[in-house]
Amino acid sequence: MKLQWAGILLGASVGGVNGMAKYMHEAMRGERISGYGKSDNPSWLPEFKDESRPYQGHRIPRTEWTLTCSSSAPGFPCKNAIDGKSTTAWRSDSSDKGHTFIVDLGAWYQVGAVVVLPPTDTDTEGLITQHKIWVSEDHEKWTGPVAYGMWPSVNRQRMSAFEPSSTRYLRITTDADKENPWVGIAELNIYGTLYTIPRDPALGAWGPTLDFPIVPVSGAQEGSGMLALWSSWADDQFHSTPGGKTVMTRWDPLTGDVSKRTVSETHHDMFCPGISYDGTGMMVVTGGNDASETSLYDSVNDEWIRATEMKLRRGYQASTTLSDGRVFVIGGSWAGASNVDKDAEVYDPATRNWTMLPEAKVSAMLTEDMEGPWRADNHGWLFGWKDLSVFQAGPSKQMNWYSARDNGSVKAAGYRMQDEDSMSGNAIMFDAVKGKILTLGGSPDYDKSWATDAAHVITIGEPGTPPKVEPAGRGGAMLYDRVFHTTVVLPDGKVAIFGGQKFGVAFNEENVHFIPEIYDPETNTFNKLQQNNVVRVYHTVSILLPDARVLNAGGGLCGNCTANHYDGQIFTPPYLLTASGQRRPRPEILSGLPDRTLVGSTLRFKTSGPISTASLIRLGTNTHTVNTDQRRIPLDVTATTFFGNTWKTTLPKDSGILIPGYWMLFVMDRDGVPSIAKIMMIGVDNRKTIQAAQDPLGMIEEENDVEAPIFPLLEGKVAIITGAAQGMGKATASVFLRAGAKVVIADVKAEHGAQVAEEFSALGEVCFLKTDISKSEDVQSLIKQTVSVFGRLDGAINNAAMSPDQNLLIDF
Numbered sequence: 001m002k003l004q005w006a007g008i009l010l011g012a013s014v015g016g017v018n019g020m021a022k023y024m025h026e027a028m029r030g031e032r033i034s035g036y037g038k039s040d041n042p043s044w045l046p047e048f049k050d051e052s053r054p055y056q057g058h059r060i061p062r063t064e065w066t067l068t069c070s071s072s073a074p075g076f077p078c079k080n081a082i083d084g085k086s087t088t089a090w091r092s093d094s095s096d097k098g099h100t101f102i103v104d105l106g107a108w109y110q111v112g113a114v115v116v117l118p119p120t121d122t123d124t125e126g127l128i129t130q131h132k133i134w135v136s137e138d139h140e141k142w143t144g145p146v147a148y149g150m151w152p153s154v155n156r157q158r159m160s161a162f163e164p165s166s167t168r169y170l171r172i173t174t175d176a177d178k179e180n181p182w183v184g185i186a187e188l189n190i191y192g193t194l195y196t197i198p199r200d201p202a203l204g205a206w207g208p209t210l211d212f213p214i215v216p217v218s219g220a221q222e223g224s225g226m227l228a229l230w231s232s233w234a235d236d237q238f239h240s241t242p243g244g245k246t247v248m249t250r251w252d253p254l255t256g257d258v259s260k261r262t263v264s265e266t267h268h269d270m271f272c273p274g275i276s277y278d279g280t281g282m283m284v285v286t287g288g289n290d291a292s293e294t295s296l297y298d299s300v301n302d303e304w305i306r307a308t309e310m311k312l313r314r315g316y317q318a319s320t321t322l323s324d325g326r327v328f329v330i331g332g333s334w335a336g337a338s339n340v341d342k343d344a345e346v347y348d349p350a351t352r353n354w355t356m357l358p359e360a361k362v363s364a365m366l367t368e369d370m371e372g373p374w375r376a377d378n379h380g381w382l383f384g385w386k387d388l389s390v391f392q393a394g395p396s397k398q399m400n401w402y403s404a405r406d407n408g409s410v411k412a413a414g415y416r417m418q419d420e421d422s423m424s425g426n427a428i429m430f431d432a433v434k435g436k437i438l439t440l441g442g443s444p445d446y447d448k449s450w451a452t453d454a455a456h457v458i459t460i461g462e463p464g465t466p467p468k469v470e471p472a473g474r475g476g477a478m479l480y481d482r483v484f485h486t487t488v489v490l491p492d493g494k495v496a497i498f499g500g501q502k503f504g505v506a507f508n509e510e511n512v513h514f515i516p517e518i519y520d521p522e523t524n525t526f527n528k529l530q531q532n533n534v535v536r537v538y539h540t541v542s543i544l545l546p547d548a549r550v551l552n553a554g555g556g557l558c559g560n561c562t563a564n565h566y567d568g569q570i571f572t573p574p575y576l577l578t579a580s581g582q583r584r585p586r587p588e589i590l591s592g593l594p595d596r597t598l599v600g601s602t603l604r605f606k607t608s609g610p611i612s613t614a615s616l617i618r619l620g621t622n623t624h625t626v627n628t629d630q631r632r633i634p635l636d637v638t639a640t641t642f643f644g645n646t647w648k649t650t651l652p653k654d655s656g657i658l659i660p661g662y663w664m665l666f667v668m669d670r671d672g673v674p675s676i677a678k679i680m681m682i683g684v685d686n687r688k689t690i691q692a693a694q695d696p697l698g699m700i701e702e703e704n705d706v707e708a709p710i711f712p713l714l715e716g717k718v719a720i721i722t723g724a725a726q727g728m729g730k731a732t733a734s735v736f737l738r739a740g741a742k743v744v745i746a747d748v749k750a751e752h753g754a755q756v757a758e759e760f761s762a763l764g765e766v767c768f769l770k771t772d773i774s775k776s777e778d779v780q781s782l783i784k785q786t787v788s789v790f791g792r793l794d795g796a797i798n799n800a801a802m803s804p805d806q807n808l809l810i811d812f
């Protein structure tokens with residue numbers, strides 16, 4: 001009881017005296033909920049037999065509620081939604097404007113969930129699918145949506161769970177829907193909590209909740225800027241698969257739109273797959289429930305393509321992309337027989353075919369799982385590295401170097417100090433330039449096994465050489481023992497860790513962690529982040545979004561069970577928030593970054609203000625604690641000479657560090673606030689890649705036409721281009737800059753010339769010199785100044801429109 005009051009008082013301190021009064025009020029209400037006051041006694045109560053119930057939620061009694069609905073069909077009034085009978089319902093009229101349903105709870109509660117039973121006497125008519133939930137203390141200022149998205153289009157109870165906040169009014173809005181011009185509610189219940197979670201923006205913030213029509217067990221940030229998430233053949237289960245299809249949802253962060261589709265064109269139940277972006281930007285999804293299939297996803301064109309089957313049938317394998325853009329896959333005895341060694345094979349995007357690597361033996365990386373071979377080769381911690389190598393950092397206590405050269409090979413790489421087998425732990429390359437990998441938690445056995453808090457930093461160097469292993473954090477430990485947790489590297493190099501449990505049991509929701517933690521490599525410490533209120537354990541995913549927030553989603557997929565989570569929550573890391581919880585102003589990448597570029601390129605770009613650093617993070621693909629795509633490359637940026645806020649950075653030349661595929665480039669200001677990322681396809685050569693991504697969040701101004709990159713032929717050269725204030729001269733200057741040259745724009749038109757130089761400053765080093773090239777002293781001065789500014793002169797293009805009055809051009 002004491003603890004509970006401490007929580008309430010902490011919460012109160014955030015809201016000040018006024019807040020305090022409210023929270024005390026709620027606390028008393030809370031007592032009333034516990035049975036001291038009157039409450040309704042409905043003949044129907046919500047059942048949580050196929051979804052997770054609101055965590056420690058109390059059904060708020062409905063006797064003092066007042067309802068307002070935007071319309072009611074005759075005979076179906078609002079009040080039917082809370083009359084305790086599932087056989088009567090509120091029904092709206094048919095409207096193409098959408099519908100609104102508002103509940104006045106009559107008092108303040110800490111509200112954290114709403115549960116809706118659709119009309120039971122109709123099939124799919126009247127179902128609320130697209131929805132938004134808003135909350136308010138006073139009916140004036142509405143917060144939200146605290147949850148939004150799409151509920152499944154099947155006739156059963158639906159729920160939105162969100163972070164508890166002080167609420168008296170709750171509003172559900174639905175968009176107009178051609179298929180369901182009217183909506184209905186047979187029973188509506190709202191859940192409160194008897195505790196508050198203190199808000200501290202210095203620890204980050206949770207919300208909103210995204211409601212999905214499926215349980216998201218796998219997911220990927222797309223090159224298109226959207227997010228793809230999927231479950232299995234059904235939205236709530238993977239067993240008894242008929243095979244051949246997968247249900248998916250897609251979230252568009254720009255519009256907030258959540259959509260659903262069934263992918264059957266690749267004949268593949270993509271539950272428990274390996275996922276990797278290949279070197280052309282294609283998402284390669286392998287095996288799982290349909291254990292030999294390969295599906296390709298071109299997210300930019302939203303196209304699923306069937307590829308050749310793998311040589312071996314696999315489920316729970318891991319895959320990783322190699323330095324040449326091919327995909328290496330190993331393990332996966334969960335599906336397709338466990339009496340066969342699931343040695344490595346490699347997928348080539350050029351041929352869309354698989355080749356076995358018979359000497360890249362899986363036997364080197366087996367754990368000693370108590371359940372035997374079908375668990376022992378699951379969920380490898382794989383890192384594609386230099387020269388077609390793969391470093392396998394776990395989960396087996398033995399680490400290994402694999403190679404995809406010739407028939408493949410494997411070589412032992414030592415141990416993570418005293419670490420045990422760490423199944424369903426996490427490993428993440430947070431600094432690829434230095435070869436640094438953080439490993440976190442896991443458990444010796446896949447199921448019914450105690451988690452560890454063990455944390456290590458592994459530094460890898462040349463392939464085949466022994467890595468350095470050091471303890472991470474105080475005593476080499478996280479703050480909590482975790483298994484089935486998920487991990488995301490942030491643009492600033494810190495690593496955020498979400499959820500998981502202390503004793504790992506699939507589809508069990510006990511011993512869970514609500515407090516995420518963050519690893520800071522600078523200080524080598526783990527610190528707490530803001531607590532949430534939704535259980536995220538087995539079958540959850542976390543993905544870094546291009547806006548530098550994180551989606552933490554899913555859990556369950558166990559059919560009629562109480563561990564299904566049809567949702568995800570967005571976590572805003574502390575770097576985006578002020579002390580009072582407002583959004584900090586963030587730097588913007590204005591122009592200059594191409595949609596496509598090559599490993600080793602020099603990039604020049606313009607930002608809205610000063611920046612201190614930049615980083616690349618590869619688009620993440622995550623399922624079952626595995627995200628081999630995610631890795632971070634810190635970038636050095638230098639200011640270019642003449643104009644403010646234009647920058648230059650050079651990408652690593654080694655495609656074992658900068659694995660080809662989709663990357664997000666973030667810039668950070670002096671306070672460490674990250675920009676929205678520019679998504680770029682970074683290739684190893686000019687081989688065909690997927691069409692360039694669009695700016696995912698529409699925040700980046702397309703100032704320069706973005707074309708295929710020009711190979712830096714003129715790197716280091718200095719050129720004068722005359723008459724470059726417009727037309728052909730201007731175009732020539734642009735080409736020279738993009739080819740790496742430093743350019744002097746010479747023109748008699750001072751204003752135009754200066755404008756062009758400013759406009760092109762994002763492309764490279766450029767300056768304007770006013771010159772009348774019909775005067776020889778001007779030309780001499782132009783050359784002198786060029787050499788004094790750039791130190792050399794390699795060439796000049798005389799493009800100036802010389803149409804002298806008296807002489808024919810030939811006379812010059």
Ligand SMILES: [Cu+2]
Pocket residue numbers: 272539624
């Ligand atoms: Cu699973």
